[in-house]
Amino acid sequence: MTINQASELSIGVSSETGTLQRLLIHSPDRGLGKVVPSKAQDWLFEDIVHLDTMRRKEYDYYVKLLLYFLDPDKIKGKIADINDDPTRSFFIPGTEKYFASDRVVDIQRLLGEILEDPGTRTKLTAAICGIERCSYQIQEELGTFDAHELARIFISGSCSDQRMLFAPLPNLIFTRDIGIVINDHILLNKPAKAARTRESILAQFVFFYHPMFTHIRGNLIEIPENERHFLLPDDEKASDYQRCTLEGGDVMMVAPGHLLIGCSERTSIYAAQQVMKILFDKNVVQKITIIKIPKKRDYMHIDTIFTQVKKDVWVLLGSLARLGDEARKKDVLHFFAPADANKEFKILQFEKGKEQQPIEIENLEDLLTAISRKDLGVKGPVRFIYSGGNEFPYGEREQWTDSCNLLALRDGVVIGYDRNDKTLEAFKKEGFKIISARKLLEKFEYEDLSPENLTDTFITLPSAELSRARGGSHCMSMPLLREALIRES
Numbered sequence: 001m002t003i004n005q006a007s008e009l010s011i012g013v014s015s016e017t018g019t020l021q022r023l024l025i026h027s028p029d030r031g032l033g034k035v036v037p038s039k040a041q042d043w044l045f046e047d048i049v050h051l052d053t054m055r056r057k058e059y060d061y062y063v064k065l066l067l068y069f070l071d072p073d074k075i076k077g078k079i080a081d082i083n084d085d086p087t088r089s090f091f092i093p094g095t096e097k098y099f100a101s102d103r104v105v106d107i108q109r110l111l112g113e114i115l116e117d118p119g120t121r122t123k124l125t126a127a128i129c130g131i132e133r134c135s136y137q138i139q140e141e142l143g144t145f146d147a148h149e150l151a152r153i154f155i156s157g158s159c160s161d162q163r164m165l166f167a168p169l170p171n172l173i174f175t176r177d178i179g180i181v182i183n184d185h186i187l188l189n190k191p192a193k194a195a196r197t198r199e200s201i202l203a204q205f206v207f208f209y210h211p212m213f214t215h216i217r218g219n220l221i222e223i224p225e226n227e228r229h230f231l232l233p234d235d236e237k238a239s240d241y242q243r244c245t246l247e248g249g250d251v252m253m254v255a256p257g258h259l260l261i262g263c264s265e266r267t268s269i270y271a272a273q274q275v276m277k278i279l280f281d282k283n284v285v286q287k288i289t290i291i292k293i294p295k296k297r298d299y300m301h302i303d304t305i306f307t308q309v310k311k312d313v314w315v316l317l318g319s320l321a322r323l324g325d326e327a328r329k330k331d332v333l334h335f336f337a338p339a340d341a342n343k344e345f346k347i348l349q350f351e352k353g354k355e356q357q358p359i360e361i362e363n364l365e366d367l368l369t370a371i372s373r374k375d376l377g378v379k380g381p382v383r384f385i386y387s388g389g390n391e392f393p394y395g396e397r398e399q400w401t402d403s404c405n406l407l408a409l410r411d412g413v414v415i416g417y418d419r420n421d422k423t424l425e426a427f428k429k430e431g432f433k434i435i436s437a438r439k440l441l442e443k444f445e446y447e448d449l450s451p452e453n454l455t456d457t458f459i460t461l462p463s464a465e466l467s468r469a470r471g472g473s474h475c476m477s478m479p480l481l482r483e484a485l486i487r488e489s
């Protein structure tokens with residue numbers, strides 16, 4: 001491998017909007033088509049989904065776009081052929097026509113590759129059969145599949161003959177939540193929900209065994225469990241100060257040296273404190289801001305209430321931000337509200353070496369302004385775009401369908417769902433161009449536009465099915481490498 005190739009395969013994320021160069025994704029697999037209504041909520045979906053529509057008419061556009069931006073040789077000039085293929089083999093790891101990019105990487109492909117090694121295969125099969133309580137007979141049967149089919153089974157829970165062996169992992173499409181790259185380290189998660197447990201075992205094996213990550217093996221961080229965690233009462237009863245859970249949607253690397261951690265329905269204060277200790281000890285970051293948000297299904301992770309669009313532009317949910325606070329204070333009723341009503345939301349910033357004297361930040365806008373200005377060197381005004389234009393009742397409605405959960409492909413160029421009309425209007429008012437994924441791909445194919453020349457653009461992704469899964473394009477991505485964002489001077 002030449003140095004150039006080696007550096008291309010490196011890992012490094014120090015911002016939310018530096019040009020995206022590599023990421024981990026997962027295309028909806030056959031397991032999503034097996035969710036039954038009575039299990040949808042347990043498996044963290046709001047409804048059952050139509051798999052074919054979700055893939056062909058929605059998610060495949062996401063992959064095509066990512067390839068055009070990150071690895072154009074794999075896709076340029078081929079879109080008509082890809083669209084015409086009823087088998088979709090271009091998108092299926094382990095098949096002959098699979099795009100096999102080292103920049104847009106499906107975790108299923110990596111899983112298939114590590115399963116080619118007999119030792120890894122034996123270990124992982126035993127681990128999965130253990131947690132899924134498979135019979136000896138099934139364990140033996142799993143030995144008969146080739147590596148890529150076994151990867152499919154481990155993820156989807158079912159065999160190609162449609163037989164279900166164990167539960168699917170419908171949430172693996174949200175690769176954001178399995179781990180987070182923090183500079184050149186990877187922090188592995190500890191899922192809060194049982195439905196996501198198998199995901200973290202698969203992720204652990206991929207990060208520890210795949211050659212793509214060998215060079216950073218020493219930089220893989222696992223959060224230590226609370227000592228004697230096995231003596232704690234069941235999940236719900238154990239407190240936030242004892243339970244150790246953390247999901248990637250709550251962790252944001254916003255600037256070199258500055259990490260945000262959300263404490264939420266999914267991430268406990270205990271885990272946040274552990275991560276802070278490890279990262280400060282290893283000198284990975286110098287500043288960590290903890291944002292405690294209400295534990296509510298509506299905002300399961302902090303990336304469901306805000307994401308960064310551009311160095312000086314953020315999208316956020318007004319009712320949890322300063323705007324909401326001001327509105328509440330105008331209302332006389334607020335004097336009568338329970339004393340702890342406001343404590344559900346709290347921002348504390350910790351600096352390495354001064355952990356005992358955190359700084360309290362009053363609201364989200366103040367925090368985000370400080371990141372843009374102090375960390376990223378923005379001189380001009382910092383702009384906020386509110387979900388649903390902060391207009392009642394659209395703010396909440398559109399946040400529910402991920403208006404605040406955008407993925408920046410480069411500074412100012414984002415992908416988000418097409419259904420959040422009022423939020424899109426708000427983007428337009430701030431000078432953003434809105435273009436659908438389909439149109440944009442057409443323009444790329446005809447060379448009317450090219451990814452490098454786009455500025456201030458919101459690319460809309462069809463989302464009728466995807467939004468039922470309750471995650472947007474930010475959740476559907478685990479960035480592995482972003483170009484360093486140049487600080488304004």
Ligand SMILES: NC(=[NH2+])NCCC[C@H](N)C(=O)O
Pocket residue numbers: 043044045171174176177248249250300301303304469470471472474475
């Ligand atoms: N980073 C995120 N916001 N991820 C969204 C995950 C959605 C998924 N259905 C869950 O509830 O777990």
